[in-house]
Amino acid sequence: MNAKDLTIAAFQEHIRQRYEKVDRERGTPKTFLWFIEEVGELATALNGTDRANLEEEFADVVAWLCTLANINDIDLSDVILKKYLSESPPQGHK
Numbered sequence: 001m002n003a004k005d006l007t008i009a010a011f012q013e014h015i016r017q018r019y020e021k022v023d024r025e026r027g028t029p030k031t032f033l034w035f036i037e038e039v040g041e042l043a044t045a046l047n048g049t050d051r052a053n054l055e056e057e058f059a060d061v062v063a064w065l066c067t068l069a070n071i072n073d074i075d076l077s078d079v080i081l082k083k084y085l086s087e088s089p090p091q092g093h094k
Contacts, residue, residue, distance in 0.1 A: 009077040015066040023067050031071060035064040 023031060042057040069076045083090065 007077070008080065009075070011062070012066045012069060012076050015063055016070045019067060020070055023071050026071075028068065028071055031064070031068055035061070035068055038064050 026034075038057065038060045042054075042061050045054040045057040048054070066076065068074075
């Protein structure tokens with residue numbers, strides 16, 4: 001697979017298939033802490049000069065967001081379509 005063929009839905013499903021059992025056992029509160037830790041690592045990487053690390057941290061944040069969505073039964077593609085790609089997307093800032 002290449003980057004142009006990857007979809008949000010496909011990646012979320014990959015995360016689900018690979019990690020769902022342990023993710024659900026960990027639960028939302030602990031998983032959210034892992035997610036926030038990754039966001040912190042991304043913040044640090046954004047202030048650095050290591051491009052490879054920056055790319056890894058972006059990927060980690062997306063993976064943990066998919067994990068949170070999965071264990072809360074949220075289809076990210078669906079909610080993104082509804083909120084940002086509908087006939088009346090939000091106006092102004094996010």
